[in-house]
Amino acid sequence: MKKVIANTTVECTEEGYLTDFGQWNKDIARAIAKEQGIELGDDHWKVIEYLQEKHQKEEALTIRGIKKSGVIDVKTFYKLFPGGPLKKATMIAGIPKPKGCI
Amino acid sequence: MEKTKVKKMLFILSKATLENVYAAFIMANGARMEGIEAEIFFTFFGLEAIQKKKLESLHTATVGNPAMHMPTMLGGLPGMEALATKMMKDRMEKLDIPPVGEFLELLSDSGVKLWACLLAVDMFKLKREDLIDELDDIINVGSFYARANEDGCHLLFI
Numbered sequence: 001m002k003k004v005i006a007n008t009t010v011e012c013t014e015e016g017y018l019t020d021f022g023q024w025n026k027d028i029a030r031a032i033a034k035e036q037g038i039e040l041g042d043d044h045w046k047v048i049e050y051l052q053e054k055h056q057k058e059e060a061l062t063i064r065g066i067k068k069s070g071v072i073d074v075k076t077f078y079k080l081f082p083g084g085p086l087k088k089a090t091m092i093a094g095i096p097k098p099k100g101c102i
Numbered sequence: 103m104e105k106t107k108v109k110k111m112l113f114i115l116s117k118a119t120l121e122n123v124y125a126a127f128i129m130a131n132g133a134r135m136e137g138i139e140a141e142i143f144f145t146f147f148g149l150e151a152i153q154k155k156k157l158e159s160l161h162t163a164t165v166g167n168p169a170m171h172m173p174t175m176l177g178g179l180p181g182m183e184a185l186a187t188k189m190m191k192d193r194m195e196k197l198d199i200p201p202v203g204e205f206l207e208l209l210s211d212s213g214v215k216l217w218a219c220l221l222a223v224d225m226f227k228l229k230r231e232d233l234i235d236e237l238d239d240i241i242n243v244g245s246f247y248a249r250a251n252e253d254g255c256h257l258l259f260i
Contacts, residue, residue, distance in 0.1 A: 062198045063135060067208055074211035083137030101132055102199055 006031040017090070017097050021052075024094030033092045036081075040092070044080055046071055048093040055095040061086060062102050109254030110139040112246070115148035117260065120162040120190060123151045126260045127205050134212040142209070143246045145219035148260075149226060152218060152234045157202045161187045203234075210236035215249075217241050 003012050006027040011019045016032065018024055029048065033040045040048075050071045054061055063086060067074050081088040086098055111133045115126040126142055133140040150156045164170050164177035164186045176182065191201070200208060210216060218233055218240045230240065250257055 060198065063131065063208065063212070064198045064200050064204075067200075067204075067211070074208060075213075078134070078211075078213055084135060086135055087137075100198075101128060102197065 013097075015091075015097065018094040021094050029092050029094065032094075036088050036092070038081060038088065038092070043072065043076065044089075044092075047077065047080065047089055051089055051093045052095060055090075055093070060100055061090065061098045062100055064102065106136065106138065107254050108133075108138055108256060110141070110250075110252065110256070112250050112255065112257045113140070113142045114246075114257065114259045115142055115144050115151065116146045118147040118150035118156075118160055120160045120187060122260050123148075123160055123202060124194070124199065124205075127202075127209060128199070129258070130209055130214045131205075131212060134209075134214060139213070140209075141215035141217065141249060143217045143219060143241075145222045146225075149218060149222055149228065149233075151202060152206065152216065152237060153228065153232055154234060155232070157206070157234070160202060162190050206234055206236055217246060219243070219246075 001012060001014060002009055003016070004010075008023070008028060010023045010028065013019060016035070018028075030040055033044070038044070050069055051061060054065065059065070063074065066072065066077050066086070072080070077085050077089075090097055111130065113126045113130055115123065117123070126148075130140040130142055144152050150160060161183050164172065164182045165174055167177070170177060170186065172182075195201075199205070206216070215238045216234075216236060218237055220240050220242045223233075223240050230237075233240075
């Protein structure tokens with residue numbers, strides 16, 4: 001489906017995940033974050049970059065991966081993206097929702 | 103983000119076979135990942151999963167488990183449980199499922215409350231220091247039920 005985010009029309013899933021990463025930019029990320037009640041700071045951007053990097057390498061995203069990443073610890077991750085951290089963080093990063101259970 | 107009416111999941115873990123322990127852990131972690139609160143109450147044999155000395159040597163059961171698809175007598179042979187356990191642990195590692203100790207850390211960091219059952223702790227003559235540091239407290243059944251006293255809360259016995 002189409003959605004207007006930050007004055008740009010983007011293609012996304014019903015849940016709001018971008019389907020074309022080429023349409024992602026930082027303004028769109030900020031706007032999606034705002035919809036989720038999150039104001040993006042430096043630590044958020046570090047996580048977003050990490051997730052995008054992992055996604056590019058086609059590596060599965062898991063909470064254990066976050067724990068081992070060295071980018072952020074799990075407690076802070078939950079604080080930065082409250083209420084479903086990996087789901088929200090991937091949505092803001094413009095990459096697909098993780099399929100795994102862990 | 104879709105809204106769920108489930109607000110909190112309370113798990114009671116009463117067994118120490120690897121598959122039961124992982125069921126509780128994965129469900130609790132999965133709840134937190136969806137923005138749902140989660141707590142685990144360890145009772146009876148479930149306490150093995152939070153005993154510092156035992157938690158890394160939990161096994162999967164090969165006897166009395168029809169899903170193993172092996173004759174019961176074979177499952178009872180020496181080494182069979184160890185073999186089945188090793189196979190299961192290897193597969194879990196490949197799926198990025200952490201070992202028990204690391205999983206408990208992850209759960210605690212994710213905001214999952216971990217409780218030990220007072221009666222079972224007394225019964226097995228355990229002390230606080232026998233149990234993992236991440237444990238929130240040793241509580242009785244009444245206190246655990248009190249934590250369930252809200253809308254959208256579900257209890258699951260494993």
